[in-house]
Amino acid sequence: xxxxxxxxxxxxxxxxxxxxxxxxxxxxxxxxxxxxxxxxxxxxxxxxxxxxxxxxxxxxxxxxxxxxxxxxxxxxxxxxxxxxxxxxxxxxxxxxxxxxxxxxxxxxxxxxxxxxxxxxxxxxxxxxxxxxxxxxxxxxxxxxxxxxxxxxxxxxxxxxxxxxxxxxxxxxxxxxxxxxxxxxxxxxxxxxxxxxxxxxxxxxxxxxxxxxxxxxxxxxxxxxxxxxxxxxxxxxxxxxxxxxxxxxxxxxxxxxxxxxxxxxxxxxxxxxxxxxxxxxxxxxxxxxxxxxxxxxxxxxxxxxxxxxxxxxxxxxxxxxxxxxxxxxxxxxxxxxxxxxxxxxxxxxxxxxxxxxxxxxxxxxxxxxxxxxxxxxxxxxxxxxxxxxxxxxxxxxxxxxxxxxxxxxxxxxxxxxxxxxxxxxxxxxxxxxxxxxxxxxxxxxxxxxxxxxxxxxxxxxxxxxxxxxxxxxxxx
Numbered sequence: 228x229x230x231x232x233x234x235x236x237x238x239x240x241x242x243x244x245x246x247x248x249x250x251x252x253x254x255x256x257x258x259x260x261x262x263x264x265x266x267x268x269x270x271x272x273x274x275x276x277x278x279x280x281x282x283x284x285x286x287x288x289x290x291x292x293x294x295x296x297x298x299x300x301x302x303x304x305x306x307x308x309x310x311x312x313x314x315x316x317x318x319x320x321x322x323x324x325x326x327x328x329x330x331x332x333x334x335x336x337x338x339x340x341x342x343x344x345x346x347x348x349x350x351x352x353x354x355x356x357x358x359x360x361x362x363x364x365x366x367x368x369x370x371x372x373x374x375x376x377x378x379x380x381x382x383x384x385x386x387x388x389x390x391x392x393x394x395x396x397x398x399x400x401x402x403x404x405x406x407x408x409x410x411x412x413x414x415x416x417x418x419x420x421x422x423x424x425x426x427x428x429x430x431x432x433x434x435x436x437x438x439x440x441x442x443x444x445x446x447x448x449x450x451x452x453x454x455x456x457x458x459x460x461x462x463x464x465x466x467x468x469x470x471x472x473x474x475x476x477x478x479x480x481x482x483x484x485x486x487x488x489x490x491x492x493x494x495x496x497x498x499x500x501x502x503x504x505x506x507x508x509x510x511x512x513x514x515x516x517x518x519x520x521x522x523x524x525x526x527x528x529x530x531x532x533x534x535x536x537x538x539x540x541x542x543x544x545x546x547x548x549x550x551x552x553x554x555x556x557x558x559x560x561x562x563x564x565x566x567x568x569x570x571x572x573x574x575x576x577x578x579x580x581x582x583x584x585x586x587x588x589x590x591x592x593x594x595x596x597x598x599x600x601x602x603x604x605x606x607x608x609x610x611x612x613x614x615x616x617x618x619x620x621x622x623x624x625x626x627x628x629x630x631x632x633x634x635x636x637x638x639x640x641x642x643x644x645x646x647x648x649x650x651x652x653x654x655x656x657x658x659x660x661x662x663x664x665x666x667x668x669x670x671x672x673x674x675x676x677x678x679x680x681x682x683x684x685x686x687x688x689x690x691x692x693x694x695x696x697x698x699x700x701x702x
Contacts, residue, residue, distance in 0.1 A: 324574025455492025475503025
């Protein structure tokens with residue numbers, strides 16, 4: 228008799244991705260169900276989940292943990308199930324607010340210029356970021372890494388400063404060369420880059436950390452005239468992702484995608500979670516169904532609204548709704564920060580990593596975001612498809628869900644979030660089968676089942692057959 232395997236997390240932390248007793252499955256019959264899954268209706272394939280290896284994260288991993296401690300943590304995060312199976316990463320091209328100092332990859336004395344990029348180098352990354360990336364890739368060689376600059380070198384900007392300004396038009400081609408040199412430098416160290424964005428948060432000019440504005444017209448011109456042609460014939464080709472900013476104003480990425488000369492080189496849109504609605508992803512998808520969507524940055528933090536934790540917000544708002552609105556991958560911001568929310572250079576003073584590493588002891592704390600991501604990354608294989616399930620988040624019942632089907636064995640994965648302060652009993656059908664489960668108050672549950680196999684087989688397969696890691700498929 229088939230059964231359903233269940234893993235549960237609750238906001239009171241009594242359950243943290245904890246396996247629950249298997250649920251028996253019965254024939255569907257004629258009764259209705261709260262969640263109806265149709266595996267024959269497929270949507271986007273999933274590339275994966277992960278977090279950013281910021282300078283701060285790499286420095287903490289490299290300097291505040293012993294080699295055995297670090298290896299254990301990286302294997303836990305990037306190893307195959309029953310580990311978290313993270314397979315997406317974000318890197319910063321030059322410094323961000325989560326760096327120990329301010330730099331780009333071509334810094335020269337004030338008043339000088341370097342249009343031939345003779346002074347380009349990644350020396351600032353060789354001590355921490357590159358070694359940590361190589362350790363991660365040794366665990367998961369299929370890592371998909373997205374790289375984003377926080378701005379051009381100062382001599383390319385209107386302000387001649389790394390804080391603010393815009394890219395001077397005469398250096399747009401040089402800026403494209405700068406990004407290509409980054410790809411080559413990292414590849415020479417065995418670190419392939421899956422996708423590039425032109426500028427982190429191009430509609431925002433921070434005053435306390437590196438940043439630069441870059442309007443839609445400039446982004447379209449840089450892609451169509453310079454970066455797109457430079458990358459077009461490279462093997463393997465690095466994808467170009469537009470925008471890399473919030474869900475609003477959505478007119479910005481739409482303006483670039485409306486330029487056919489730029490759009491032909493653009494593979495998708497990168498989104499951040501700090502403003503607007505996830506449904507703007509759907510708006511862009513409907514206008515440009517050939518362009519992928521990726522959530523490339525979102526952070527939790529110790530701020531007043533998170534006093535009760537962020538398990539539910541990240542599970543429901545970022546992951547369930549973001550994926551229902553066509554995201555193929557979700558990448559959190561800092562992989563690791565310390566107990567003081569750093570180190571950081573300006574910027575966010577209360578941000579939190581997926582894990583917290585104590586800067587004195589090296590002890591690891593797994594935060595709510597760890598468990599929210601794990602409810603997806605551990606069970607949804609790269610290459611899985613989102614499949615149709617009715618949107619229970621539109622009827623004010625406080626229940627959200629998203630469903631997937633893994634390609635390797637046909638297993639179904641359902642993630643459900645109960646936002647209510649009381650238990651809710653749910654019924655689920657996949658067309659042939661039916662099961663019921665009492666969702667505890669304020670909880671997240673992942674259900675995994677195969678109509679032809681018992682749940683115990685699924686648990687054993689995750690534990691013992693994990694050597695055949697599914698690789699991310701990029702359609």
